[in-house]
Amino acid sequence: MKIIITSDDQGQRLDALLTTKVDDISRTDIQNRLKSGHILVNQKQVKPNYKVKTGDEIEFFEREDVESDIVPENLHLDIVYEDEDLAVVNKPRGMVVHPAAGHASGTLVNGLMYQLDHLSGINGELRPGIVHRIDMDTSGLLMVAKNDIAHRHLVEQLMAKTVTRKYTALVHGVIPHNLGTIEAPIGRNPKERQEMAVVDDGKDAVTHFNVLERFKDFTLVECVLETGRTHQIRVHMKYIGYHLAGDPKYGPRKTIETDGQLLHAGVIGFIHPKTGEYLEFKSELPQYFTEILDDLKKSEL
Incomplete structure (x- = not known):
């Protein structure tokens, strides 16, 4: 994998920059890879605090x-x-x-x-x-x-944001519109280091959603990820005022009693690395999730 530095990134610290360019990799992991020679800049080993220049070629080597x-x-x-x-x-x-x-x-x-x-x-x-x-x-x-x-x-x-990732989520509140996009940067919450939040200096994050079903006090939505930030859907839905049901970290105090947020990664699609064929897989909602939806429907009869 190679990354070419543009003028927009000129002068940034290498390890900090790469955390914004590569999903699911920590700054510590990047620093370790730089020290072990698994990340090179212009075919040379550099320190994590290296300031990148326009045209620099960053290469990730396989372990x-x-x-x-x-x-x-x-x-x-x-x-x-x-x-x-x-x-x-x-x-x-x-x-x-x-x-x-x-x-x-x-x-x-x-x-x-x-x-x-x-x-x-x-x-x-x-x-x-x-x-x-x-x-x-x-x-x-x-x-x-x-x-x-x-x-x-x-x-x-x-x-490249070409992987299909669709999640089903139950959120508090009734969302009035059928479609929406949340584009808000996510980073560590400065007031609570165990949580993520929408912050000005966070990583770019984009979540699309569409309403699947409305209940009296809840909405069932499908969320489609462009980016894969930590706790992205949970943070983004809280940000727009529709907290995930059952979420002990980001949800409201009074929520559905269940073991964690009602969030299911139901669809994954990608190009096969060897054959070039597009593959897509689906997973039905687990039983505990469907039972909660059934209870919500019965309560409205």
């Missing part, structure tokens, strides 16, 4: 598969598609995507290492195969790379 201390676990993952290059998995609500502090086991990665024969190594030891993420309490479809070439191609599609 080899890494040995991992992660224990494979038979978590009976729902693998909806698999070939020698990639897989698509339907993640259940309540499952963390990769090991982190407080979640050493029971993650999607633990299950993938048990069920798949290979995983890409680009994202390092703790995130093998992980191209993008969804929140622990969000259910639905994720792309998984089985080798570094496939990983790079999928990430490039995410950067």
Whole structure:
């Protein structure tokens, strides 16, 4: 993967700039890749604080598969598609995507290492195969790379905003219009470091939505992502005054009693890295979600 610096980015610090150019990669990860030589500028290794110049060519090099201390676990993952290059998995609500502090086991990665024969190594030891993420309490479809070439191609599609990502969400309030677009930058909340928020110096974020069904006090919407910022749909819907139902972090105090936000990644579509064929996969709403919708319908009879 290559990025050519334009005059708009002239003079910015390299590690900070790359966090705005590449989805699902932290500043710390970028700094580690620079130090290990997996990111070069004009074919040379530079420090994270390097100030970029117009015309600079930034190149990301693939990492080899890494040995991992992660224990494979038979978590009976729902693998909806698999070939020698990639897989698509339907993640259940309540499952963390990769090991982190407080979640050493029971993650999607633990299950993938048990069920798949290979995983890409680009994202390092703790995130093998992980191209993008969804929140622990969000259910639905994720792309998984089985080798570094496939990983790079999928990430490039995410950067080019050509991956189809559609989510179904239940939000508080009745949205009067049928269609909408939220274009507001997202970054760390300066008042609460455990949360994200719409902030002036945040990363560009765009969410499109359309209304699927209205209830007395709620609206069922489909959200289509252009970008993939942390907690994007949850933050954007809160920003326009329609908080996700069941959301313990961004939702209102009085909300539907459920284990996390009612948000489901129901559609993922992309170009296959090897065949060039467009593939699209769909996942039906999980049972707990449909039962809540049924209860809302019954309450209005």
